[in-house]
Amino acid sequence: MDLDAVRTFVVAADAGQFQEAAAELAVTQQAVSKRIAALERGLDVRLFTRTARGAQLTIDGQAFLPHARELLRVAERAVASVHAARRPLRVDVIASRSGQSGLMRGFHRAHPEVDLDVVMVFDVEAAVGAIRSGAIDASFRAVAKPGAPLPDDIESVRVLDEPLQLLTGPGHALASARSVTLAQLVGHRIWMPGIVPGTEWAAYYDDLVARFGLTIESTGPNFGSDALLDTVADTPALATFMGEHSRLVWPTGHGLRRIPVTDPTPVYPHSLLWHRDNPHPALATLRAHLAATPPAVDAPGTWTPDWVHRR
Amino acid sequence: MDLDAVRTFVVAADAGQFQEAAAELAVTQQAVSKRIAALERGLDVRLFTRTARGAQLTIDGQAFLPHARELLRVAERAVASVHAARRPLRVDVIASRSGQSGLMRGFHRAHPEVDLDVVMVFDVEAAVGAIRSGAIDASFRAVAKPGAPLPDDIESVRVLDEPLQLLTGPGHALASARSVTLAQLVGHRIWMPGIVPGTEWAAYYDDLVARFGLTIESTGPNFGSDALLDTVADTPALATFMGEHSRLVWPTGHGLRRIPVTDPTPVYPHSLLWHRDNPHPALATLRAHLAATPPAVDAPGTWTPDWVHRR
DNA sequence: GCCTGGCCACAACCATCGGTTGTGCCCGTA
DNA sequence: TACGGGCACAACCGATGGTTGTGGCCAGGC
Structure with a gap:
């Protein structure tokens, strides 16, 4: 499928004949004919019935037309998305x-x-x-x-200000708590892979650790939130922090718990x-x-x- | 803009490198490189930063990506619209x-x-x-x-059953009526261009004329509803029928009236x-x-x- | 009934495009 | 420093898509 062919199709459908479409597109009538023929070959369907007085849409052509227009609209927006002027x-x-x-x-x-x-x-x-x-x-x-x-x-x-919550698996010592204080977290291992030193989020957690004496490990590569959640669910000794509003793909059957943190509540x-x-x-x-x-x-x-x- | 290039872009963005994208698309790495380069040239923007360990999306590339995916989705639906199997x-x-x-x-x-x-x-x-x-x-x-x-x-x-209404301009003899009976319409000129003998809608209006003695003219070419409404608005002697539910582009400032017809109400x-x-x-x-x-x-x-x- | 005009398809030709192979450069790593 | 992985450039070539020229078909007018 060629977008030029689709554009030609739309113009020809509007014009009702290839000749006029060709003039509008500044190509020869034969070029329009070939483009339409190629499009028809690609779709394996007849889009126009050719008559002596022009070209008329077939039923398939009628059905295709709005999709073709949509396609051109989307293409235009795609181009606009990277053009400085009037981009989203x-x-x-x-x-x-x-x-x-x-x-x-x-x-x-x-x-x-x-x-x-x-x-x-x-x-x-x-x-x-x-x-x-x-x-x-x-x-x-x-x-x-x-x-x-x-x-x-x-x-x-x-x-x-987004409150941080503790995320644990079912086997964690704090798994059944309705809420936990920051002081209670001292000594527990909190795992947050993917923290890169020098970033503002690293600075945030550095401060959190320094102020409240927590233990945050950022060792190991970050394989994405799915892998993180899997590991936390299966490792009773591990927990992690997660924003209250974050919408993850929540794995079912893992028994993961989100526990509010208080006294004070760390907010991002x-x-x-x-x-x-x-x-x-x-x-x-x-x-x-x-x-x-x-x-x-x-x-x-x-x-x-x-x-x-x-x- | 070439859809093949867009598809290549999406695959390469997902893969994170051209080599793997090339394998997936069953072409050489060089072909992928050329396609991406052509796309970048067409958009006049850099989509990837090439590194020794693959290719990473630029900010422009990130912005373009969802539009590219949408483009492929729409293209797929366009193709499906003319394919017998599982079409709309x-x-x-x-x-x-x-x-x-x-x-x-x-x-x-x-x-x-x-x-x-x-x-x-x-x-x-x-x-x-x-x-x-x-x-x-x-x-x-x-x-x-x-x-x-x-x-x-x-x-x-x-x-x-869609009731027919009478459509008149402000100068028509019946323009101020709250409703009219079919008997009242006898002798008035009703203009419905575009009726083609032999069709079921022509048969409907033929029956309507024969049963109630109306005068319906279908002379003249049908230049579309806009032209019809314009003419009716400007010609006091003319009226036309229109389905009660029809949603036209209603010209403002023409003083057009829609008048219910009763005794009986002709319904389509x-x-x-x-x-x-x-x-x-x-x-x-x-x-x-x-x-x-x-x-x-x-x-x-x-x-x-x-x-x-x-x- | 034939001629004419308008419109589309086919044929031949040619430039450009898009693919391949071969090769070189760059960069992170052992 | 050598190596390996990944991308770009060059040369080559078949396919693609454009053009001009021409012929067929159909509708309308003489």
């Missing part, structure tokens, strides 16, 4: 299934007319670089990590970052939406690192 | 904006999972032929026209036609849906031609 709002998130994705879903429900592209860059440093270069329009990140304040041209606002501080001069209209819409659904940040009984930007 | 349910309607379209919208709301293709064939005779050949699965038509009973292998059921009898042996599962769903929303047909005070199939 491009937002970076820390993980596709983590807390800010909920915010984005809410935004999409409230403003379905806004086109969105979601990407993931490495860390807040890369995000800031991408925002400054115009590669992305906004980023949900924790800011700023120690010793690296945000540049002047990057603005940010706290939008969500998501901020929205954007460039001061970014003119994308949808960025203003997103900011207005987030401002209109005021987040509960720095609530009593919650903990964030000292270096987190306050409102 | 293909339904013929008499006009895209007439009454049965409302039924189809209701069906689509109730069963959004059912894929539909809507086509228009010439008349009930062509529809029966298309149903018997398998070109379409069902048809909304008035059956049967005089002297042409339905063949045994075609089944039908009345699904909707839509039936669903299908082939006795058609195994398409969605056809059963459609029939069940229509049966579950029982139509009011042959209601008191309505008129249909004698030759219309009764329940």
